[in-house]
Amino acid sequence: MFIMNYLTGKYQFKTITLAFKATTPxxxxxxxxxxxxxxxxxxxxxxxxxxxxxxxxxxxxAAQFLAVSFxxxxxxxxxxxxxxxxxxxxxxxxxxxxxxxxxxxxRLKPYMIFALTDETxxxxxxxxxxxxxxxxxFYFYIALLNHFYWVAGSAIGAIAGNFITINTTGxxxxxxxxxIVLLLEQLKxxxxxxxxxxxxxxxxxxxFFIGKSNMLLAAVISSICIMLVLEKRIVENExx
Amino acid sequence: MSLTNVxxxxxxxxxxxxxxxxxxxxxxxxxxxxxxxxxxxKFIPPTLITILVIYxxxxxxxxxxxxxxxxxxxxxxxxxxxxxxxxxxISIFGATLVYMFLIQSNLISRLFS
Numbered sequence: 001m002f003i004m005n006y007l008t009g010k011y012q013f014k015t016i017t018l019a020f021k022a023t024t025p026x027x028x029x030x031x032x033x034x035x036x037x038x039x040x041x042x043x044x045x046x047x048x049x050x051x052x053x054x055x056x057x058x059x060x061x062a063a064q065f066l067a068v069s070f071x072x073x074x075x076x077x078x079x080x081x082x083x084x085x086x087x088x089x090x091x092x093x094x095x096x097x098x099x100x101x102x103x104x105x106x107r108l109k110p111y112m113i114f115a116l117t118d119e120t121x122x123x124x125x126x127x128x129x130x131x132x133x134x135x136x137x138f139y140f141y142i143a144l145l146n147h148f149y150w151v152a153g154s155a156i157g158a159i160a161g162n163f164i165t166i167n168t169t170g171x172x173x174x175x176x177x178x179x180i181v182l183l184l185e186q187l188k189x190x191x192x193x194x195x196x197x198x199x200x201x202x203x204x205x206x207x208f209f210i211g212k213s214n215m216l217l218a219a220v221i222s223s224i225c226i227m228l229v230l231e232k233r234i235v236e237n238e239x240x
Numbered sequence: 241m242s243l244t245n246v247x248x249x250x251x252x253x254x255x256x257x258x259x260x261x262x263x264x265x266x267x268x269x270x271x272x273x274x275x276x277x278x279x280x281x282k283f284i285p286p287t288l289i290t291i292l293v294i295y296x297x298x299x300x301x302x303x304x305x306x307x308x309x310x311x312x313x314x315x316x317x318x319x320x321x322x323x324x325x326x327x328x329x330i331s332i333f334g335a336t337l338v339y340m341f342l343i344q345s346n347l348i349s350r351l352f353s
Contacts, residue, residue, distance in 0.1 A: 026327070029329060033329075033332075036332075036333075036336075050243070050246060053250065054253075056251060058254045058256075060257045062251075063253060065293070067249065067250075067253060068250070070241075071246050071249065083255055084252070084256045084257060085259075085260065089280065089284050090267075090280055090284075091243055091257075091261045092261075092263045092264055093264070093278070093281045095262070095264030099264075099265070113258075113265055114258055114261060123270060131320070167344055168293045168340075170336070170339045170344060173336045173339040174333070174336045175296055176296040176314075177318045177331065178328075178337045179292045179293045179296055179317060180331075181294050181322055181331050183289045183290060184322050186285060186286045190286055190302060195286040195287040196290045199286065199287035199289070199290030201292075202291065203290065204289045204294065207294070207298055212298050218275065219291045220288065220291060227283060227287060234283055
């Protein structure tokens with residue numbers, strides 16, 4: 001029976017259905033943010049295929065949103081690389097809790113690593129393996145479906161940008177709003193305020209001394225240096 | 241940026257993003273990652289996000305009408321919506337719609353002049 005189901009694809013279908021159910025909360029979020037990203041990139045003057053291509057091969061929400069502003073400001077490649085690295089630095093810790101699960105996925109493992117976004121990480125580390133299906137396949141479909149929602153959203157947004165005749169002036173505020181939301185969430189999850197103060201001070205000083213167009217890298221590098229000097233204080237402050 | 245440069249930048253971003261994701265699988269196989277990675281990994285997000293918020297707000301023209309009031313109202317809107325509903329989608333899209341309305345209708349400038 002089991003083998004018959006597998007051969008007829010019923011078994012596979014069940015796994016996909018379960019993965020779809022597990023990923024529905026991500027579906028709406030990725031579609032909506034993806035559409036906003038596609039619209040923004042289209043608005044910046046690039047063909048819709050660029051949005052599609054970027055969402056397929058980069059697949060990192062915050063970094064992609066930022067990139068639209070980087071493209072518009074003609075930021076040097078080195079700076080694009082550094083900021084992308086730092087924005088995605090948190091991923092370096094995600095893999096730690098997924099060694100066992102990913103080792104079961106065999107030849108799909110490279111894809112699982114590639115597709116490890118915040119939301120996929122959250123689902124994979126909190127969802128219980130459903131009974132009666134192949135667990136690694138289930139993990140794979142979770143990752144694949146999330147990736148698909150993101151790519152679909154970006155393509156819809158970018159293509160819609162061709163047909164929408166409404167005035168999109170001010171749409172770029174979505175980027176600012178996204179980062180303010182992230183800031184509010186972080187203010188909630190950290191007890192210490194030192195990292196926020198260091199980042200804010202360095203950013204403002206960088207604008208004054210180096211100028212608006214080059215402030216980003218200077219602010220990031222100086223604040224990391226100060227954080228490393230104050231490491232002990234920050235860790236103590238967070239745990240008190 | 242020209243289309244060619246954008247495609248190159250996307251390639252660079254794809255490579256770097258994958259690098260951060262594959263890093264623990266390549267280097268942290270045995271035991272805990274180094275202390276410094278744990279420290280930066282934990283405390284870089286609040287620092288970086290603060291910098292990015294200021295980066296996003298740096299080009300607001302404060303010297304001329306409407307003196308940055310559109311942006312101020314939109315920022316307050318994000319905060320208010322987020323504290324009230326706690327749903328990122330409502331906060332982001334709600335405030336963006338309000339901002340688009342403010343900037344397209346030029347409402348604040350009209351009130352001032």
